[in-house]
Amino acid sequence: MTELILQALYSGLLQGGSYALIALGLALVFGTMKVINLAHGELVLLAAYVAYAVESGLGFGPVVAIPIALVVVCIAAVSVYFVVSRIKKDREINSLILTYGIGVILTNVILLVWHADVRSTSSTWLQEAFVVGPLYSMRSELLFFGVSIVLMGALWWWLARSWYGRAVRAVSSNRDAAKLMGIDPGRTELVSFIVAGILAAFAGVALFSYGVIQPAYGGALTVKAFIITVLAGIGSIPGVLLGAVLLGIAEALTVTLASSALQELAGMTLFLLVLFVMPNGLFGAARRRG
Amino acid sequence: MKTTFKRIGLAALVSAALIGSAAAEEIKVGAELPLTGSLARVGAGMQEGIMVAAEVFNKTHGGKHTIKIVTIDDESAPAKAIAAVEKLASEGVVAITGGYGSNNISPASDAANKLGLVYITSGGVDDSLVNAGRKNFFRINNSAGYEKAMVGLLGDVGAKSVSIVYSTKDATSGLAKDVEKALTAKGVKVAMHSFDPAITDFKPIINKIKIQDKSEVIAMVGYENDYVGILRAARVLKPSVKAMVGVWSLATPKMAADFPDLMPNVFGTALLPFPAEFKTADGKAFSDTYKALYKKEPDYLGQFGYVQSMLLFEAIARAADKGTLKKGGVAEEMRKTDRDTLIGRVQFGANGDNPNFIHRMGQHQDKKIVIVWPKENATGKLAYPALPW
Numbered sequence: 001m002t003e004l005i006l007q008a009l010y011s012g013l014l015q016g017g018s019y020a021l022i023a024l025g026l027a028l029v030f031g032t033m034k035v036i037n038l039a040h041g042e043l044v045l046l047a048a049y050v051a052y053a054v055e056s057g058l059g060f061g062p063v064v065a066i067p068i069a070l071v072v073v074c075i076a077a078v079s080v081y082f083v084v085s086r087i088k089k090d091r092e093i094n095s096l097i098l099t100y101g102i103g104v105i106l107t108n109v110i111l112l113v114w115h116a117d118v119r120s121t122s123s124t125w126l127q128e129a130f131v132v133g134p135l136y137s138m139r140s141e142l143l144f145f146g147v148s149i150v151l152m153g154a155l156w157w158w159l160a161r162s163w164y165g166r167a168v169r170a171v172s173s174n175r176d177a178a179k180l181m182g183i184d185p186g187r188t189e190l191v192s193f194i195v196a197g198i199l200a201a202f203a204g205v206a207l208f209s210y211g212v213i214q215p216a217y218g219g220a221l222t223v224k225a226f227i228i229t230v231l232a233g234i235g236s237i238p239g240v241l242l243g244a245v246l247l248g249i250a251e252a253l254t255v256t257l258a259s260s261a262l263q264e265l266a267g268m269t270l271f272l273l274v275l276f277v278m279p280n281g282l283f284g285a286a287r288r289r290g
Numbered sequence: 291m292k293t294t295f296k297r298i299g300l301a302a303l304v305s306a307a308l309i310g311s312a313a314a315e316e317i318k319v320g321a322e323l324p325l326t327g328s329l330a331r332v333g334a335g336m337q338e339g340i341m342v343a344a345e346v347f348n349k350t351h352g353g354k355h356t357i358k359i360v361t362i363d364d365e366s367a368p369a370k371a372i373a374a375v376e377k378l379a380s381e382g383v384v385a386i387t388g389g390y391g392s393n394n395i396s397p398a399s400d401a402a403n404k405l406g407l408v409y410i411t412s413g414g415v416d417d418s419l420v421n422a423g424r425k426n427f428f429r430i431n432n433s434a435g436y437e438k439a440m441v442g443l444l445g446d447v448g449a450k451s452v453s454i455v456y457s458t459k460d461a462t463s464g465l466a467k468d469v470e471k472a473l474t475a476k477g478v479k480v481a482m483h484s485f486d487p488a489i490t491d492f493k494p495i496i497n498k499i500k501i502q503d504k505s506e507v508i509a510m511v512g513y514e515n516d517y518v519g520i521l522r523a524a525r526v527l528k529p530s531v532k533a534m535v536g537v538w539s540l541a542t543p544k545m546a547a548d549f550p551d552l553m554p555n556v557f558g559t560a561l562l563p564f565p566a567e568f569k570t571a572d573g574k575a576f577s578d579t580y581k582a583l584y585k586k587e588p589d590y591l592g593q594f595g596y597v598q599s600m601l602l603f604e605a606i607a608r609a610a611d612k613g614t615l616k617k618g619g620v621a622e623e624m625r626k627t628d629r630d631t632l633i634g635r636v637q638f639g640a641n642g643d644n645p646n647f648i649h650r651m652g653q654h655q656d657k658k659i660v661i662v663w664p665k666e667n668a669t670g671k672l673a674y675p676a677l678p679w
Contacts, residue, residue, distance in 0.1 A: 004494075004501055011493045108326065116330030117544070118514040124551055129526040136493065136526050211490050212515040216328040216366070220488060255494035260485035261458045 003134045008256040009249060010135045016248030017145035018210070020241045021203040022221055023228035024155065025196030027240050030229055032172045032192040034092050038099040039080055040200060041221030042106035047073045047204020048213045049110055052119045055208075061123045062209045069201040076106070077197030081190050103218060111215040120212045127210075144206035149241075151202060155195070156237045164191050227271050233281025243282055246270065316356045317606055317615070319344075319599075320378030320386040320407075322398055327366025329390045331514070332539070332591055336413060337361065339595020340387055342579045342588075346596075347603040350575075355607045364394060371398035379405045384606060385620050387599045392416035392460045399427045408620045410602050412594035416460045420641040426621050428642040430598050430633060433465045435647035436537050439559050440509065441472045443535065443651040443663040447674045449507045451479040453499045453531075455492070455520055456511035458484050465537065466511040481505060485516070492516075492523035500529035510536040514545065521552040525679045532675035533557060541652035541659050542589055553654040555676035557662070560652025561590050561633055563669040564659035572600075573632055597631045 026040040037043075047069040054065035080102055087094045121127070126140035159165040167188045170178035175185050207213060207221075228247060232239030247267050254266035274282060321340050324333035344357045360381055364371035371394040378386060379402075386402050389395040390413030402409035403424040415433040444452060452473055456466035463484065470480045481503040483495050499505060508531050510520050517540050524534065533555070539545070540558030562568075566587060568577045576596050580588040602620075605627065609619030628637045635646040651663035653673060660670030 004497055007497045008494050011491055015491050111326055111330060116326075116334055117548070118331065118518065120518055120549070122549070122551070127522060127525065127551070129528075136497075138522065138526055212518050214328070214515060215330065216326075252491070252494050255485075255489075256498065260483065260489055260495055262486075264486045264488050 004256050005253070006134055007136065008252040010137065012249030012252035013245055014137055014141045014145050014248070015252065016241075016245030017148040018141070018203075018206060019224060019228055019248055020152065020244035021144070021148040021199065021206055023225040023232075023240050023244055024152065024237070025199040025203070026222070026225040027229040027232060027234075027237075028155070028168075028192050028199070029196045031234050032168050033084075033095075033189050035084055035095040036092075036099070036226065037080065037084075037196070038096060038222055039103035039106055039218075040099075040196070040225055041223075042103045042110070042218035043073050043076055043080075043197065043200040044204045044207060044221050045110060045213060045215070045218040046076055046106060047201040048208040049114050049119070049204075050201075051121070051205045051208040052114065052213070055121060055123070062121050062126070062205050066201065066205050069205050070198060073201040073204065074194050074197040077193045077200065078190065081193035085186065085189065103222065107215050107218055110218075114215070116215055118212055118214055119208070121209050123209070138210055140206075140209040144202075144209060147202060147206065151199060152237055152241055155199070158195070159237065164188065168192050227267070231271055231274055231281055233278075233283040236281070236283035239281060239283030243274075246282075315354070315610065316358050317610065318358050318360055318381065318383045319602065319606070320375070320381070320383035321359050321361040321388045322364050322371060322374040322378060322386055323361065323388040324366040324390050324394065325361075325363040329366040329394070332390050332413065333363075333366070333388075335589060335591025336388060336390060336595035338580065338584055339592035339597075340599045342576060342583060342592065343596045343599035343603060345579050345583065346575050347600060347607075351603075351607055355610055357603050357606070364389075364398065366391065366394065368394050368397045371395075372401045374398070375401040375405070375407070375409075379407060383407065384615055385410070385602055387411070387595075387602050389413045392419055395419060396422070399424055402426060406618065408602065408605075408624060410598045410624070412598045414461060416464050418460070420643040424642065426642075428598075428602075428624050428638050430601070430631075430636055430644045431594065431647045431649075432643055433461070433468055435649045436465055436559055437468045437472060439649035439651050439663065440469055440535060440537060441476075443557060444473065444478070444507060444509070445476065446663060446665075447507075447533065447672070449478060449532070451481075451503070451505040452507045452509050453481045453483060453503045453505040454509045454511065455483045455485065455495055455499075457487050457513065457516055459487055462511045462513075466509075469509065469511070479505070485512075487516075489516075490519060492519045493527060496520070496523040496527045496529060499531075500527050504530070506532045508534050510534065510540070512536070514539045517545070518549060518552065521549075521556065521678060525552065528679060531677070534678065535651075538590075541654060543587055543659065544589060546654055546657050546659065550657065552678055554656075554678045555673055556654050556678055557651055558654075559649040560659055560661060561593055561650060562659075563652065563661050567669075568632075570630075570632075576632060593632050597633050597636070601627055601629075601631070601636060 029037045050069040051062040051065040130139050167183045171185045171188045228243045231243035250270045251263045362374040364374045375398050385408040389411035392414035395414035399409040403426050408426045410428040412430050454466050456462050473480050535557040541560040543564045568574050605623035608623045609615045652659040653662045662672040
């Protein structure tokens with residue numbers, strides 16, 4: 001039993017890293033603009049399909065596709081920003097409807113271009129087992145777990161130390177006050193969308209490397225990212241990592257100790273339990289007003 | 291002179307119209323399919339078969355009856371499937387072919403039944419579909435046919451213990467439980483592992499099989515994305531099993547081409563070997579037309595879609611000849627169906643099910659698919675024990 005639990009904890013940790021990478025972009029945009037980008041999962045999926053196109057068309061592995069995915073997804077993210085930024089009234093609710101529509105369009109574009117077939121990397125190296133004692137994983141899972149941690153560290157540093165990072169936090173905290181301090185909120189929000197695009201590009205390539213992709217998968221990714229964002233507490237990067245890892249471990253332990261049919265239920269129960277005890281999420285502070 | 295030309299022109303137009311109407315009666319048939327959403331891949335595969343059937347039928351019966359397919363995407367959603375059936379009825383279709391996923395087919399065929407339209411499918415194997423008392427519902431395959439094939443193969447290889455990993459969807463859980471029942475009755479030790487369709491990491495399940503079950507065979511009842519996840523997890527954990535066995539969507543040329551490292555020696559249900567060999571005239575007509583229309587090798591989804599649609603078109607033609615097309619004649623003619631098809635003999639029982647359906651088992655061997663069960667249909671030697679890793 002110990003062996004099973006150890007493997008479940010390890011699998012949950014790696015799965016949590018991948019969830020965190022998917023959720024980070026959504027959390028960032030949600031934190032800065034109060035916009036729930038319901039097309040975020042489709043942006044992640046777009047990156048995954050770019051990786052597939054590079055692998056199947058040019059014969060290069062998914063890692064080589066990262067620069068191309070970055071360009072494509074950032075262009076898509078900027079386009080989403082320009083559409084969302086046109087909303088002048090009730091941005092929170094209108095952006096929800098608008099980004100949902102963009103998500104549907106993106107799904108159908110992916111379906112038209114790459115068809116409905118199941119896709120995944122054919123790189124044998126990425127799928128090979130990496131074994132440490134009783135713990136098993138694919139190389140790709142471990143590689144992108146590392147990438148996820150590095151990106152989260154970089155994002156934390158960027159938000160804490162860089163001028164734009166501070167501007168993002170200022171706009172997130174109080175848009176009008178930030179404007180009075182000489183910060184251009186529009187440009188800051190654009191930057192946060194571009195950073196979210198970068199994170200989505202890495203998440204998509206990671207997804208293609210260890211998982212399976214299909215055009216209809218985007219919605220499920222957005223839901224997972226949204227759960228983690230709320231679980232973490234708005235605007236908290238460590239919260240995203242902790243929330244994602246908690247979710248991953250809860251799911252893996254449910255599979256091991258009970259049944260995998262209950263996996264999603266366990267995740268949602270954890271989500272509701274945390275919100276019941278800590279309504280602002282794991283790391284979220286009560287928002288100041290004014 | 292001008293008047294003469296006008297008269298000739300008018301006469302030509304009238305005669306062309308008369309010849310046209312006498313030559314072929316155009317009959318509309320609805321195709322309700324998931325072309326987007328989670329079932330888009332299988333829906334598109336079935337649609338190819340339907341279009342091939344229409345093409346072949348119109349070539350052979352075109353002088354008398356012409357089938358026109360009206361397609362509506364049900365977006366893989368039950369509510370949209372009902373709306374699609376109602377829209378097709380309003381457009382004047384005489385019957386519906388298509389449907390994928392038992393949870394979509396059930397409400398869609400209910401709607402068709404209420405509208406008095408025949409509904410035929412090969413996309414739903416859940417037993418509840420034929421036990422609901424729908425008079426106009428027909429299907430050419432069923433859970434029992436898949437169960438017989440899987441249990442038959444496991445019996446032939448002498449498996450003593452089997453771990454069944456299955457999706458919690460209606461059709462997959464129904465089939466998994468039927469297989470469990472049949473294997474247990476034969477004295478085989480069975481361990482069941484259900485999984486949520488949203489699951490992506492199968493390592494915790496495979497680890498349970500490796501450490502706790504220690505079964506000889508892992509039987510997978512799911513869909514393409516599930517198989518890839520299960521096989522990858524098994525490749526990483528390497529449980530000491532003797533074979534990996536699945537059902538639909540696994541022993542296909544597409545899986546062999548897309549996942550060459552995961553497929554070697556894996557078993558799955560298969561109607562035909564790959565490269566496909568079509569020996570009958572019907573098979574050759576299907577294969578040639580399919581290749582001409584889609585520029586690729588036909589697959590099992592196309593075959594099922596072709597068979598269900600061809601049987602429907604033939605019944606429609608017979609009803610049209612008897613003048614009962616709009617008087618319930620299609621359902622009546624469907625019940626009289628008894629013919630050999632690409633999936634074997636098809637007849638319909640009182641509940642609309644095909645009691646003759648029995649699948650075959652194929653095995654991925656050297657990027658080919660070899661039929662290994664039943665022995666009388668085998669095209670090659672069964673490899674056992676044999677694993678993809």
